[in-house]
Amino acid sequence: MATSAPTATGRPLAALARLREPWTDRRAELVLGAVSCFVLALIVGMVVFVFSKAWPSFSHNGLGWFGDTGNVNQQMDRIQQPGTAEPVYDFGAFDLIWGTVLTTGVAVLFGAAFSTLAAIFMVEFAPESLRRILTPTVSLLAAVPSVIYGLIGILVLAPFVGDLISQDRKESVAGVISLTGENWLLATFILAVMIIPIMTAIIAQALRQVPRGWTEGAAALGVNRWRVMWTISVRTARPAIVAGAVLATGRALGEAIMLAMVSGGTAFAPNPVDGLTFFLEPTRPLAATIVFYREGLANPAMASTLYGIAAVLLVSAMALSIGAYVVKQPMKKYGIRT
Amino acid sequence: MAAAAPKRTGAVESYSTWRWTDRLALALCWACGIALCVAAASILLYMGFRGLQYLRPELLFERPTGAVDQTKSGGILDPILGTLMLTVLGTAIAIPLAVCVAIWLVEYGRPAGLARAVESGVEIVAGTPSIVLAIFGLIIFQQPWLGWLSFTAEGGGVFGRSLINASIMMSFIALPLVVGATREGLNAIPGHVREASYALGKTKAATIRRVLLPAVRPSIATGTALGMGRIAGDTAIVIILLGNTLLIEPQEGMPVLGLLTGTGSTLTSYVYENSPAGEGGAYEKAYAAAFVLLLVVLVLNFAVARVVGGSSTSRSNLWNR
Amino acid sequence: MESLMPPPVRRIAADRQATVAPAPSSNGGEPALDGAPARARGLSRPDRPRVPAIERMRAENLVLAYGGKPAVKGVSLPIRQGEVLALIGPSGCGKTTLLRSLNRLTELTPTATREGRILLDGQDVDQLEVTQLRRRISMVFQQPNPFPMSVFDNVAYALREQGKKRPGKKELAPQVEEALVRAGLFDEVRADLQHPALRLSGGQQQRLCIARALAARPEVLLLDEPCSALDPKSTEVIEELIVRLREEVAIVIVTHNLQQAYRVADNVAFMYLGDLVEYGPTDQIFHAPTQHRTREYVGGAFG
Numbered sequence: 014m015a016t017s018a019p020t021a022t023g024r025p026l027a028a029l030a031r032l033r034e035p036w037t038d039r040r041a042e043l044v045l046g047a048v049s050c051f052v053l054a055l056i057v058g059m060v061v062f063v064f065s066k067a068w069p070s071f072s073h074n075g076l077g078w079f080g081d082t083g084n085v086n087q088q089m090d091r092i093q094q095p096g097t098a099e100p101v102y103d104f105g106a107f108d109l110i111w112g113t114v115l116t117t118g119v120a121v122l123f124g125a126a127f128s129t130l131a132a133i134f135m136v137e138f139a140p141e142s143l144r145r146i147l148t149p150t151v152s153l154l155a156a157v158p159s160v161i162y163g164l165i166g167i168l169v170l171a172p173f174v175g176d177l178i179s180q181d182r183k184e185s186v187a188g189v190i191s192l193t194g195e196n197w198l199l200a201t202f203i204l205a206v207m208i209i210p211i212m213t214a215i216i217a218q219a220l221r222q223v224p225r226g227w228t229e230g231a232a233a234l235g236v237n238r239w240r241v242m243w244t245i246s247v248r249t250a251r252p253a254i255v256a257g258a259v260l261a262t263g264r265a266l267g268e269a270i271m272l273a274m275v276s277g278g279t280a281f282a283p284n285p286v287d288g289l290t291f292f293l294e295p296t297r298p299l300a301a302t303i304v305f306y307r308e309g310l311a312n313p314a315m316a317s318t319l320y321g322i323a324a325v326l327l328v329s330a331m332a333l334s335i336g337a338y339v340v341k342q343p344m345k346k347y348g349i350r351t
Numbered sequence: 352m353a354a355a356a357p358k359r360t361g362a363v364e365s366y367s368t369w370r371w372t373d374r375l376a377l378a379l380c381w382a383c384g385i386a387l388c389v390a391a392a393s394i395l396l397y398m399g400f401r402g403l404q405y406l407r408p409e410l411l412f413e414r415p416t417g418a419v420d421q422t423k424s425g426g427i428l429d430p431i432l433g434t435l436m437l438t439v440l441g442t443a444i445a446i447p448l449a450v451c452v453a454i455w456l457v458e459y460g461r462p463a464g465l466a467r468a469v470e471s472g473v474e475i476v477a478g479t480p481s482i483v484l485a486i487f488g489l490i491i492f493q494q495p496w497l498g499w500l501s502f503t504a505e506g507g508g509v510f511g512r513s514l515i516n517a518s519i520m521m522s523f524i525a526l527p528l529v530v531g532a533t534r535e536g537l538n539a540i541p542g543h544v545r546e547a548s549y550a551l552g553k554t555k556a557a558t559i560r561r562v563l564l565p566a567v568r569p570s571i572a573t574g575t576a577l578g579m580g581r582i583a584g585d586t587a588i589v590i591i592l593l594g595n596t597l598l599i600e601p602q603e604g605m606p607v608l609g610l611l612t613g614t615g616s617t618l619t620s621y622v623y624e625n626s627p628a629g630e631g632g633a634y635e636k637a638y639a640a641a642f643v644l645l646l647v648v649l650v651l652n653f654a655v656a657r658v659v660g661g662s663s664t665s666r667s668n669l670w671n672r
Numbered sequence: 673m674e675s676l677m678p679p680p681v682r683r684i685a686a687d688r689q690a691t692v693a694p695a696p697s698s699n700g701g702e703p704a705l706d707g708a709p710a711r712a713r714g715l716s717r718p719d720r721p722r723v724p725a726i727e728r729m730r731a732e733n734l735v736l737a738y739g740g741k742p743a744v745k746g747v748s749l750p751i752r753q754g755e756v757l758a759l760i761g762p763s764g765c766g767k768t769t770l771l772r773s774l775n776r777l778t779e780l781t782p783t784a785t786r787e788g789r790i791l792l793d794g795q796d797v798d799q800l801e802v803t804q805l806r807r808r809i810s811m812v813f814q815q816p817n818p819f820p821m822s823v824f825d826n827v828a829y830a831l832r833e834q835g836k837k838r839p840g841k842k843e844l845a846p847q848v849e850e851a852l853v854r855a856g857l858f859d860e861v862r863a864d865l866q867h868p869a870l871r872l873s874g875g876q877q878q879r880l881c882i883a884r885a886l887a888a889r890p891e892v893l894l895l896d897e898p899c900s901a902l903d904p905k906s907t908e909v910i911e912e913l914i915v916r917l918r919e920e921v922a923i924v925i926v927t928h929n930l931q932q933a934y935r936v937a938d939n940v941a942f943m944y945l946g947d948l949v950e951y952g953p954t955d956q957i958f959h960a961p962t963q964h965r966t967r968e969y970v971g972g973a974f975g
């Protein structure tokens with residue numbers, strides 16, 4: 014304000030302002046930079062901290078940490094209550110990792126195919142009126158909290174699936190596991206329902222951004238609508254499909270609560286050799302395991318084990334974001350933003 | 352004029368000339384699209400139906416009680432307040448940090464290596480599962496020197512769970528969303544706007560404050576609404592860091608600080624605990640709370656659509672008028 | 673309300689009889705050059721063999737609008753195989769819109785509406801299956817739009833995706849090569865047929881798009897400023913191609929280059945603000961236009 018009235022007190026103020034100018038700029042840069050560094054330090058601190066806490070468990074078990082070194086449920090019970098003065102670290106997370114890979118992998122693969130087709134439908138084939146309500150609905154579904162999906166799963170779908178399982182089948186495996194409606198297939202299904210809206214929204218966005226010149230050029234050559242979509246639009250949006258799949262994988266890996274609610278809650282590796290029973294076997298992914306043993310964090314050995322699980326999740330998430338970054342590059346070449 | 356507008360001709364399209372693979376794929380495409388519509392409709396309608404069935408207005412104003420019997424377990428006032436406080440506090444912590452980071456990245460970004468590191472750091476947080484944030488937070492806040500943020504027991508053991516602790520970790524969830532939205536907003540401002548400001552003799556700092564910040568306010572709002580939705584929907588941090596007590600339990604002795612360092616619950620943890628997975632089997636209350644939660648998300652989603660819809664049409668020509 | 677109805681449709685329809693002469697089909701080559709004004713000097717119009725002209729398409733009373741705003745107001749034109757038709761006119765007068773409507777590409781623009789009939793071999797195009805129609809009427813766009821794939825795949829695209837069966841690469845290679853040779857591009861890309869088409873230069877991309885349209889052997893070829901980014905040498909190749917092709921393909925070319933229109937076209941249509949002002953044999957349009965707006969536009973070019 015003062016500088017705009019230079020007549021009266023203009024000179025000294027202007028001089029003062031000139032003095033201040035470079036300093037304000039410098040100060041702004043320094044303050045903003047400092048805040049950024051602070052945030053970065055927090056993040057780096059978090060990563061380092063998680064790894065340092067996880068170290069005892071990793072160093073004790075070596076590569077066996079990732080292997081199958083016995084019944085995980087019993088191992089975790091012993092870690093929790095060793096019965097001796099010495100803490101017990103013996104742990105092999107294979108069952109949990111397999112449960113994670115199975116649920117996440119199947120959900121993402123199925124979800125990617127489904128979302129691609131659904132996005133094509135949304136962008137190209139749906140009637141105009143349906144298209145107009147579908148777009149906001151999908152973005153709403155993408156924001157529905159996972160605990161709501163978990164609630165529907167555990168109260169509606171699990172009893173329904175449970176009733177479908179025959180008594181004979183339940184008795185055939187009664188000594189090892191109990192078959193209920195809560196199993197890996199249901200968990201995977203709900204996981205897929207959860208990530209499909211996210212992926213569909215991303216893919217549909219990319220499909221809409223395909224330059225019109227390409228789709229019209231293809232149409233002008235007498236190629237039908239499906240082939241134009243498939244050979245031009247989907248081809249161009251391929252990086253977005255992968256990016257969407259990567260994002261969905263991250264969500265699925267990190268999903269703890271919903272999976273803790275519907276996956277069956279016991280560390281077990283569903284075995285494809287079991288035939289049809291395989292689909293009904295319970296499991297418990299990595300993230301859900303942390304929720305299960307959250308009360309045990311006061312115990313250093315249990316805490317180290319859980320931080321080990323957290324570290325594995327963290328590394329997977331980082332690998333995924335590097336993957337997403339690599340995949341996004343070709344998009345930029347065509348001038349398409351994800 | 353309108354009378355002259357010609358009709359649109361209908362397209363004659365015949366699938367008989369298509370390859371059978373194309374016809375099959377198109378059928379699949381329709382199947383997926385319709386399945387998506389059915390799934391969306393059934394989820395939303397089912398939750399709406401259950402919500403209207405079990406949500407009575409007095410539930411919104413009654414405090415919950417610990418009874419196992421559904422008819423006696425009270426209302427959901429505390430979880431609603433918990434969700435509101437956590438959402439507001441979490442974004443309030445995240446916004447200043449996120450806006451600073453975004454402005455620094457876009458407007459300064461020197462040295463380049465550091466900028467890349469900050470960028471990757473934000474990216475890492477965006478990908479970190481909230482359960483990892485939760486148990487990281489618990490260990491940090493159980494350090495003795497952070498005991499004042501929660502509650503320290505007789506022997507010096509720090510509880511580590513409190514509203515403020517949960518909010519701080521929640522802010523990590525909102526941070527990348529606000530950074531992303533703000534960066535996008537800043538990048539959308541054409542360079543000549545900045546140059547015009549410099550040409551008027553404004554410093555870079557003044558340009559940021561007087562020109563850029565007002566211009567990216569819609570983007571910040573978008574990021575904030577997205578972040579609020581994520582915070583309101585998160586369960587893991589609540590059940591681990593908020594103490595997960597049914598009632599809001601402020602620490603005694605201090606009026607506001609007591610609330611911040613006290614414990615509580617949110618709608619998400621209330622739903623979780625009242626589902627068969629938690630302790631209670633009060634599924635009617637769970638449905639009612641889930642319905643309220645869905646409404647919160649719906650409102651936030653609507654806010655995002657309004658801000659984005661309003662600005663994306665105007666943003667492109669805002670500067671070129 | 674009737675009185676408020678804007679006149680263009682009916683007016684043009686009324687005086688179309690006067691301006692749109694039932695174009696001479698046998699003497700399309702060189703009509704009387706006698707009254708040729710001085711401005712024709714310096715123009716070379718190569719002698720070329722006459723070929724028999726067959727009417728392939730006809731637009732009748734075509735009205736096109738974007739969101740109710742008319743862009744083409746009642747145009748009637750014949751399109752003949754054997755005679756190249758050039759569309760000329762100032763920017764924004766609806767040339768592209770008219771061209772796009774001929775193979776029903778305007779249907780891809782949600783706001784676009786159309787009225788009037790378009791006939792292909794006497795059949796209303798609205799009665800034809802749209803992909804079949806576009807196979808017969810191919811279009812090269814104003815902006816080169818090569819697909820984000822290799823040069824080879826671009827040219828082979830229509831051949832691969834049109835039919836019921838996907839031909840193999842061996843089958844395609846000679847056809848791709850022929851199309852590239854015809855578009856005058858083969859020598860330049862012979863070595864890198866597998867390179868991404870988007871790395872070609874603008875002019876090369878334009879010729880690639882022409883080759884892509886030619887490869888599918890359409891019956892009608894719509895060219896929207898095919899030479900806008902080309903050097904004189906490549907332009908000559910394309911012009912020769914057009915003249916050579918006119919015997920087997922009906923060709924419509926939009927051009928801002930009046931000399932080019934003069935060189936390649938047998939008939940010229942001059943459009944102005946959506947109206948078809950004048951249509952006739954090339955020499956009539958350039959040397960003895962009947963409308964003063966045509967005279968102004970054409971005169972400005974050669975003055």
Ligand SMILES: Nc1ncnc2c1ncn2[C@@H]1O[C@H](COP(=O)(O)OP(=O)(O)OP(=O)(O)O)[C@@H](O)[C@H]1O
Pocket residue numbers: 738743762763764765766767768769770781783814
């Ligand atoms: N997709 C569209 N939506 C709305 N209006 C359009 C659209 N495309 C073209 N128009 C309008 O229609 C009119 C004719 O456009 P057209 O592209 O046919 O002109 P043109 O003769 O090809 O011009 P040029 O020589 O510059 O290519 C213009 O006024 C233009 O603004």
Ligand SMILES: [Mg+2]
Pocket residue numbers: 767768769814896
């Ligand atoms: Mg044009």
